[in-house]
Amino acid sequence: MIRREFLLNYQQTLLGPIWILIQPVMTLVTYVLVFGVVVGVPTGKIPPVLFYFSGIILWNLFNDCFTGTAYTFKENDHLFSKVYFPRLVMPISVVSTHFLRFLMQLALLVLIMLYYWLFRQTPFLSTPWLLVVVPAVILVIGAIGLALGLFCSVLTAKYRDLANFVSLGIRLFMFVTPVIYPLGSVPENARWMVEVNPLTPLFEIFRYALLGEGTFTTYGLMYSVGFAAISLLLSTLVFNKQGDKLIDIV
Numbered sequence: 001m002i003r004r005e006f007l008l009n010y011q012q013t014l015l016g017p018i019w020i021l022i023q024p025v026m027t028l029v030t031y032v033l034v035f036g037v038v039v040g041v042p043t044g045k046i047p048p049v050l051f052y053f054s055g056i057i058l059w060n061l062f063n064d065c066f067t068g069t070a071y072t073f074k075e076n077d078h079l080f081s082k083v084y085f086p087r088l089v090m091p092i093s094v095v096s097t098h099f100l101r102f103l104m105q106l107a108l109l110v111l112i113m114l115y116y117w118l119f120r121q122t123p124f125l126s127t128p129w130l131l132v133v134v135p136a137v138i139l140v141i142g143a144i145g146l147a148l149g150l151f152c153s154v155l156t157a158k159y160r161d162l163a164n165f166v167s168l169g170i171r172l173f174m175f176v177t178p179v180i181y182p183l184g185s186v187p188e189n190a191r192w193m194v195e196v197n198p199l200t201p202l203f204e205i206f207r208y209a210l211l212g213e214g215t216f217t218t219y220g221l222m223y224s225v226g227f228a229a230i231s232l233l234l235s236t237l238v239f240n241k242q243g244d245k246l247i248d249i250v
Contacts, residue, residue: 020101021108024056031056035180042185046211047116050109054207055179057105058141062199063170064098065145070166072150073157087239091153095146102138113210130209137202137209140228144198147231150239157242178203183215195220198227 028049035041036048043051069091156163177199178186186194194200201220208214 020104024053024060024105024108027056028053031180041181044182044184044213046207046213047120050112050116050211051182051207052180053109053112054210055203057102057109058203058206059174059177059179060105061098061102061138062141062145063174064101065095065142066149066152066170068094068098069146069149070152071156071163072153074153074160074163088236091146091150091239095142099138099142109210130205133205134209137206140225141199141202143228143232144224147228147235150235151231154238154242173197182207182213198224200224 031052032048036043036052072087072091072094152162152166156166176194176197178194183191183194183200183204201216201224204214204216205221206214208216
């Protein structure tokens with residue numbers, strides 16, 4: 001089912017699944033030119049290409065998991081009203097598909113890292129043991145996206161006009177997530193706005209594990225994991241409880 005949905009997304013397209021790599025690369029070029037060259041956002045010892053691309057693929061994972069599940073009832077009302085099956089099957093299959101997309105983009109990041117390591121003599125992995133946390137970080141980011149998406153799917157099914165706020169909110173949320181800037185570059189008096197974001201420690205340790213630079217604390221990581229666990233549990237309960245009631249509404 002996951003593979004079928006994955007392929008259906010690229011039917012009748014010229015380049016097919018290659019778009020999975022083209023889209024983040026085009027975003028990368030834009031970020032490097034705008035934030036790296038024009039604005040001059042500091043990226044520390046990390047080459048701008050690697051800094052921005054690592055942030056782009058992580059944000060894409062969260063964004064895809066969130067937006068792919070935030071409209072579950074609206075997009076599947078025709079199916080839910082005809083056949084009974086566990087409602088969670090649909091959002092979980094969507095998230096699984098986006099994990100496949102992320103793995104392809106992660107492979108491209110690794111290739112770019114190899115290029116910098118072999119031809120630019122750029123050192124990485126100052127603490128190789130941290131690589132073991134990378135899969136956990138990826139899962140937690142996906143879990144947060146799924147949790148927020150499940151909760152919003154109930155709201156957008158009840159109140160259709162909220163879809164506009166959800167779309168705007170996710171765009172604004174990116175600016176309080178260290179996608180285009182490192183946490184260390186945020187002024188002290190405004191840093192709390194970024195640190196309260198549960199994605200922030202995950203982005204920072206991901207970069208630290210792969211690229212050797214990032215700002216995070218054990219408390220911050222515990223906060224992110226706790227937020228993911230509690231929000232996923234609560235959103236799943238709300239999603240399952242409201243599922244049958246929302247079929248009559250949508």
